[in-house]
Amino acid sequence: MPKAYVFTRYGGPETEALVDVDRPAPGPGQLLVAVRVAGVNPVDWKLRTGYRRPDDRGEREFPAVLGNEVSGVVEEIGEGVSGFAVGDEVFGNTAAGGYAEYALLPAGVTAHKPAALSFAAAATLPVAAATAYDGVRQLALPAGATLLITGAGGGVGAAAAQIARAFGLRVVGVASEGKREFVQSLGAVHVPAGPDLTRRVRAAAAAGVDGVFDLVGGEVLAEAAGLLTDRTRLITAGAPEQTVADLGGARVARARTAAVLDAVADLVVKGDLDPHVTRTFPLERAAQALRAVEEGHARGKIVIEVAR
Template sequence: MPKAYVFTRYGGPETETLTDVERPGPGPGQLLVAVRAAGVNPVDWKLRGGYRRPGESGERVFPAVFGSEAAGVVVAAGEGVTGFDVGDEVFGNTVDGGYAEYALLRADASAHKPAGLSFTDAATLPVAAATAYDGVRQLDLPEGATLLVTGAGGGVGAAAVQIARAFGVRVVGVASEGKKGFVESLGAVHVPSGPGLAERVRAAAPGGIDAVYDLVGDRTLAEAATLLTDRTRLVTAGAPPETVAELGGSRVARARTAAVLEAVADLVLRGALNPHVTRTFPLDRAEEALRTVEDGHARGKIVIEVSA
C-alpha cells in the first residue's frame, strides 16, 4: 500500500503519523498522480489545528493527508477530464493532500510541467507563488509604483516581491532583521518588522506607499493600513476577511486556474521568479519538514520529495 503523512484528528503534532493508505481513485474532474514533490505551507499545520479556508464547509474525514500542492506524473484521469494523458508531468492544487506517494489533483487547477522546470520547484508554485501572483495582479499597480509586502521573507512574500519587481513595481519588504539579506537579494528595500513599523516604512519610502500586500495580519496589518490614503489598495492573505474589511481592504481573490500556474511557471523559466527552495526532505521525514515551517524558522520554501 502507498504511504502518506496524515493527521488522525484535530490537534498538535501528536496527531501526525506516516501510514499506509489506500491508493485514491480519481473522481470527475480529477487527476491521480504519482507524487514526485509536495510543497509545505503554513496552512498545512493550521488545517491540522481545525482551521477552515474561507468558504470551506463540511466535516473533514480522518485520517487526513497533509499538503495543498504537489507535482508528479499522471497515473489516471477522472470523468470529464480533457487535456491530460497518462504519463504527463503536471503540478497543481491537491484535493485531499499531497504528502503522499499518490495524490489527487484538481484538473482545472493543474497545469503541464514545462520540461525546464524541476518537480521540486513546480511543487512550490500552486499555493505560494500563485497566491502571490493573484494578489499582485489584484492590486494592478503601474510600473514605478511602490508596494509594501509584509512577511516578505516567507514563501508567499518572497514570491510576491519577485513578481511585483518583474512587473516594474518598487517593493518595500517587511521581515525580521535576520532575513534582511534575503529580502534585499529579492530586489526589495528591507524594513525590520516589529513595533514602530509605519515610521520605519515612511523613512524607507519617503515618496509614500501606493499599496500593501499583507501576509502577516494582526498588528502588522493594522499598522501597515495607516500608510495608505486609499484603503482599497490593501489586500491580505494573512488575515480573515472580516478583519481586513474593517480596515477598508480585502482578501486576495484566488483564481486557482491553470492559466495562473502557467504564468508563474513562465516567470520561473524566465529567471524572474526563484522559488527559493531552501530545504528538501524525503517523505519519511515529513514531520521534520512540517516542523521547520510550523516553528517559523523556514526561509523560502520547504519541499517534500517522493522517490519514483
C-alpha cells in the same frame, strides 16, 4: 500499500503519523498523480489545528492527508478530463492532501510542467506563488509604484516581491533582521519587523507606499493600513476577511485556475521568479519539514521529495 503523512484528528503535531493508505482512484474531473515533490505551507498545519478556509464545506474525514500542492506524473485520468494523458508531468493543487506517494488533483487547477522547470520548483507554485500572483494582479498598481509587503521573508512574500518587481514595481519588504540579506536578494528594500514600523517604512519610502500586500495580520496589518491614503490598495492573506474589511481593504481573491499556474511557471522559466527552495526532506521526515514551517523560521520554500 502507498505511504502518506496524515493527521488523525484536529490538534497539534501529536496527531500526525506516516501510515499506509489505499491508492486513491480519480473521480470525475480528477487526475491521479504519482507524487514526485510536495510543497509545505503554513496552511498545512493550520488545517490540522481545525482552521477552515472560507470555502470549506462539510466535515473532514480522518485520517486526512496533509499538504495542498504537488508535482508529479499522471497515473490515471478521471471521467470527463481532457488535455491530459498518462505519463504527463504536471503540478497543481490537491483535492485531498499531497504528502503522499499518490495524490488526486482537480484537472481545473492542474497545469503541465514545462520541461525547463524542476519537479521541486513546480511543487512550490500552486499555493505560495499563485497566491502572490493573484494578489499582485488584484492590486493592479502601475509600473513605478511602491508596494509594501509584510512577511516578505516567507514563501508567499518572497514570490510576491519577485512578481511585483517583474511587473515594474518598487518593493519594500518587512521581515526579521535575520532575513535582511534574503529580502534584499529579491530586489526589495528591507525594513526590520518590530515596534515603530511606520517610522521605518516612511524612512525607506519617503514618497509613501501605494499598496500593501499583508501576510502577517494583527497589529502589523493595522499599522501598514495607516500608511495608505487609498485603502482599496490594501490586501491580506494573513488576516480574516472581516478584519481587513474593517480597515477598508480585502482578502486576496484567489483565481485557482490552471492559467495562473501556467503564468507563474513561465515567470520561473524566464528567470523572473526563483522559488527559493531552501530545504528538502524525504517523506519519512515530513514531520520535520512541517515543523520547520510551523515554527515560523523558514526562509523561502521547504519541500518534501516523495520520489526521484
